[in-house]
Amino acid sequence: MQVTVIGAGYVGLTTGVTLAYLGHRVTVLDNNRKLIRSLKSGTSPIYENGLDVVMQQARDNISFTCSFSGVNDSAIVIIAVGTPPKSNGNADLGFLENAVLAVANQLGAEKYPLIVIKSTVPPGTTYGVQVLINKFISGKGLRPGVSVAANPEFLREGNALSDAFYPDRIVLGAGDQSAFSLLKELYAPILEQNFEPPHCLPGPKGYSGPALVETSPVNAELIKYASNAFLAMKISFINEFAVLAELLDADIVEVSRGMGFDHRIGDKFLNAGVGWGGSCFGKDASAIISIARKYGYTLSLVETALEVNRRQRKIVTSKLRSLLEKVPGSTVGIMGLSFKPGTNDIRDTPATDVISELLDLGVFIKVYDPVAMENYRKQYPDLKVEYAASPVELARDCDALVLLTEWDQFKKADWRKIRQLMKGNIFIDGRNLLDPRAMRNWGFVYQGVGRGFKTRELEPAASGVEP
Numbered sequence: 001m002q003v004t005v006i007g008a009g010y011v012g013l014t015t016g017v018t019l020a021y022l023g024h025r026v027t028v029l030d031n032n033r034k035l036i037r038s039l040k041s042g043t044s045p046i047y048e049n050g051l052d053v054v055m056q057q058a059r060d061n062i063s064f065t066c067s068f069s070g071v072n073d074s075a076i077v078i079i080a081v082g083t084p085p086k087s088n089g090n091a092d093l094g095f096l097e098n099a100v101l102a103v104a105n106q107l108g109a110e111k112y113p114l115i116v117i118k119s120t121v122p123p124g125t126t127y128g129v130q131v132l133i134n135k136f137i138s139g140k141g142l143r144p145g146v147s148v149a150a151n152p153e154f155l156r157e158g159n160a161l162s163d164a165f166y167p168d169r170i171v172l173g174a175g176d177q178s179a180f181s182l183l184k185e186l187y188a189p190i191l192e193q194n195f196e197p198p199h200c201l202p203g204p205k206g207y208s209g210p211a212l213v214e215t216s217p218v219n220a221e222l223i224k225y226a227s228n229a230f231l232a233m234k235i236s237f238i239n240e241f242a243v244l245a246e247l248l249d250a251d252i253v254e255v256s257r258g259m260g261f262d263h264r265i266g267d268k269f270l271n272a273g274v275g276w277g278g279s280c281f282g283k284d285a286s287a288i289i290s291i292a293r294k295y296g297y298t299l300s301l302v303e304t305a306l307e308v309n310r311r312q313r314k315i316v317t318s319k320l321r322s323l324l325e326k327v328p329g330s331t332v333g334i335m336g337l338s339f340k341p342g343t344n345d346i347r348d349t350p351a352t353d354v355i356s357e358l359l360d361l362g363v364f365i366k367v368y369d370p371v372a373m374e375n376y377r378k379q380y381p382d383l384k385v386e387y388a389a390s391p392v393e394l395a396r397d398c399d400a401l402v403l404l405t406e407w408d409q410f411k412k413a414d415w416r417k418i419r420q421l422m423k424g425n426i427f428i429d430g431r432n433l434l435d436p437r438a439m440r441n442w443g444f445v446y447q448g449v450g451r452g453f454k455t456r457e458l459e460p461a462a463s464g465v466e467p
């Protein structure tokens, strides 16, 4: 099937590359010339597990362009442009409108492509776009018959391709049967799981294909917001209990484990830490709060989830304040800048809040991240921090270290050396990545998040625990 994907960001590129790999003929369109040039030369500007490899394998089926002139040849046009938040929390639909009108401008044939909105948009937008586009082409003297469907994505950065090949569900929101049929044809290889998996992305154990949800556009749109708001709330919930656990000298890791065995709760998204970040949770939670407000309704749980997350990011500073002898003038090393491991994305990353609070307190900051430092430097060129070349380099002369992203590399770091090079011995594990007893035995004053430490500090190392 001939498909155009508009928007070559995380979602658009992942979708385009996946569909091309599955045998569709895909054109990825973006108005960013530099980005398209780089994609044409075979390099993806996005750090995403497996993307380069799969893009290379699918190269015969994928092309990149800045021009809308070919959209009319496509059976499906997928719109995956950004819907960033405005200052009032509402989603900015400017890019979407531009894309829709540019497509509408090309229509002229008897047969129209199906327009599919993959961008996260306020409920009602898909229907609104259908009205807009048909009005536009009627104005040009064409028959108004364009169908617009909603097909939200649930891709996690760092796992985006895997989530695209092996999703939990595919949600289709459409108003007519022919749209459902065409979309089911598009996703047939994923629904039936009858493709050869890319070597670098084997299917998850026991996976037998996604659930298919065929529903109305407004339901599909709301499924996306409700899912992200729920996940953000779930993390904020465990983070709130993490604070309580510390007060009670309990261990939130054990509490999460004990909760997670209940199938009604599930063990995912129950890891306490310095809070969630990234481009979706905050943006989508704010957008749905503001949509509800327009209808005179308050989404109290979602508002609180945001508030708890803001509060959670402050725990690092408050822990350091109680542990460091003198905060101003001390040196703190930040381990991890990206909002989570497996990506160089620094949007709404907790690291930015932590760094800014510590700088305000007169702390000297060193930072290290295996992949996100270049992005960080570009985004904050004037920030007064020192970039280190490795975790060991970071540790030199630090009074305290703060781990904010649970990169695998940190798990395997040379803690003996790190401890030796530090001036102080304080370690704040903002993701509960490391073994508290092992860290204490290396000589660190170790604190995780929500892990009672008063009594545990006195516990000897369990046998088999390093060192």
Ligand code: UDX
Binding pocket: 153, 154, 155, 156, 157, 158, 228, 231, 235, 268, 269, 270, 271, 272, 273, 274, 275, 276, 277, 278, 279, 280, 281, 339, 340
């Ligand atoms: C999210 C949704 O998962 C995805 O379905 C949607 O399409 C886009 O938004 P993403 O932002 O890539 O994906 O990251 P995700 O893996 O969901 O993590 C979000 C944040 O939550 C990260 O900062 C992560 O560190 C944090 N998190 C996650 C926790 O703090 N604890 C957890 O238990 C899980």
